[in-house]
Amino acid sequence: MAEDVSEEDKQHLVETVDDLRLSNAALQAETEMFERFIRRQEAKDESAHSDSQGGIFQDIGMCQGRKARLAQEKHRLTTEQKCDVAEREYDTVREELKHLKESSERQLHSHQATLEEAEIRLIEVKKASYEFDRDVAKVIREKKGGMMDAEKVVRYVEDRMKAKDALVEKLRLKNGALRVQKRKLELQLKQKEEVGEARHHVDFQQLKIKNTQYLQQIDILNQDLLRLKLLAGSTQQILHSHKNKLQQLINESKLLSNEIASRDDVVAKMEEETRQAEHECAEAEAVNAQLRRQLESFSVPPLLDYIKAKSIHGELEQTMRSWQRKVVIAEMALRNHTKMLEKLQFQASGAENLTQ
Template sequence: MAPLEDQHVSEEEDVGSESDDGGSETNRLEQLHDESEELTLENSILKDYYERNAADGVGDEEDKRLRNRQRRRQAAPTTLTLEQKAEVAEAEHAVAVQTLEEAKRGSERLIDTLHAVLEETDIRIAELKKDAYEFKRDVVVGAENMRTGKTVAEKVVRYMEDKLRQRDTTTEKLRLKNAALKGQIQKVEAQLRQKDDMGDALHYIDFHQLQIENKQHVARIEERNAELLRLKSATGRAVQALSSLKGALQQAQADSDWLAAEMAARTAALAKTTTDLATVQEEATAERRVVRRLSQVPGDNSEAPHIDTYIAQKKALYELQQELRSWERKVEIAEMASKRARQESKRSKEVSAAPF
């Protein structure tokens, strides 16, 4: 039994030693993985540093010497000292800090721009609401003809002209203010150049204050320029709308002139028809008197006309009656024409009086 127990103990020792070897191999593998990641990061930093210096033309000679040295000693690995690694790390840290500062400044500029755009948008929205209210008050409601319900063209044109004059006044004010700001900037720049020429070093706070003021002036100039461009665009649209309204007004004026000429012609025709009607009525009255005179039967038989005379008078009476009926038809036709002419004249007056 003793040899069997010794053999069992030896097998347990072998298993324990194998488990210890497996744990050590795992630790070694993790250590190698950490070292590989560290070397990868270090190589990435060195690569960026090398590419940056090579782009500036600094590391050309050093690169040639390294290549020659590698040719001579290919078997010997090249490593950096701690001082060189520290130098590379400091350079990369400085570059990272500079990149961060530039990104910060860019973000600040973007924030300022967005604030300015937001303020400008709010101002523009308020102006649009005000313009819409004034347009509704002065044109949609104020320029409406109470009798016809249509908008009077003259009031619309006058409203647009007033708006254009206001835009021109605002544009001129902004232009003068822009010129004044440019003059202030030129004055400050001249003072800075004078101080630089005199060798007077500005204090950091003063220089920082001037930078802030310069940024403020530049922002104001950009804002005024944007306002000026917007006003020019609005003025162009208003001029285009005014041209369209002027064209419509000219067309309406031409239609009004045509209606006036047509009304004058119809009035002349009505006057002629009235004169002809009066003439026809007078002739009809005279013919009626002749017919009545001829229709009277004489009371004295001794004065009776001869048979031939009687026949001739009856014939004349018949012809006069026919002519009377003809004149009566002419009178009816003339009255209908006169009535139609009056209606057309009245309609022409209403059309010419209606606003466009």
């Protein structure tokens, strides 16, 4: 338990130190702000100093030795006085930054104008040098004349001077027109400021009314926008569900397309088989028709002829069977005679071998 308490105390001390650091930093910033304010006020004249201090330092009786008396009297500024000093310091710093920004912008514009003027002047000098070299120097180098060359140089310089004079006159007229336009604009601005000062309060009230109306319209539009956002969200959900259904239907359509293609193949095969069967059927019908025609043209012979042919057929079969038996017997005899011949030939060949 003691260890827990000590850890809590350590944590509390760390937090206290952090708070004190933040407080010291704030006090240091506040002190620096007051010192800058006092130095700025002391740098002014005594009359301007007394007029500008107003209700802050007059209330607390501060003058040239305000720091010492503050330390002696242990007088502390109120929160309102601190806020007043901070506001004045903020306004002063803001004005200084504004003036510094304006001065920097003026200097920047001045430098940019100087650079642009220098670039234009450089271009003009290069152009003049090129024209002089083209119109005068090149001719002088080629002809190497005397009086004629000097006259050309003088004529060229006079032409350039006339061109410059014409440009100066043109710029002078343009400058005069711009001055007249500037005076007109200043007069219009002055008239607008006078009218604005005369109608400032009324215009301000009208602007307040218009501002209220615009705020009401903005609230209505915001409500409409919120409603449209909700509607867009629900529409998006419906669209998402329809997209899912569409994807399912597309998948089913692909499956059905594949099945239709396979069935089309089966139908094509069946049609081919049907055509082949029809062809075979046509051939069979042709044969059948031929057989029917033969059957129609068939005539039954007389009975006696049939009996006679039947008896002849029986006799021929008996004769054939007897000849078949004779052939079998002859074949058996042939085989026996062949064996006996082979045996005799073998014996004869053996006897010849013995005699030799």
